[in-house]
Amino acid sequence: MGKFLLWAIIILAVLFVSRILSHQKAQARRAADRRQNAASRDAAESMVRCAHCQIYLPRSEAYMSQGKTWCCAEHAKLGLKQ
Template sequence: MKLLLWAAIIFAVIWLLRSKKSSAKVDVPESPQAQHDGTEAMLRCAHCKTYFPASEAVFDSSNTAFCSVEHRAQHVSR
């Protein structure tokens, strides 16, 4: 009987800790590269529409993402 009581108490504590952890505020990274799980955000090039890693992004003055300097120049010249 004591074993069942201890098992119920341990289960309740684990359940409370997990529910508290899941209801915690989700941190939004300041930059797309700053994710905690080792993955990196992908951005879409405004010129060629392909996806590329955010760490390789080239931005123009209006903060539009491009996959390369050449695509930024081609897009601006249009």
């Protein structure tokens, strides 16, 4: 009976320690995800408007010509919409 009780205590202790360690890992993972999400929110790209069709698009995708932004080369050729 004594050996059974000893093994039960050892098994329960191992399970308890493993649960604590997995909980700490999960907390660290959540904290890292929060930091990464905050960094990606801060790095949001600005939007610009096409001078011809007035749609908004990311600045990295826009064409710059004659001091204005355009959504495509065709609209840059057409110029301002009348």
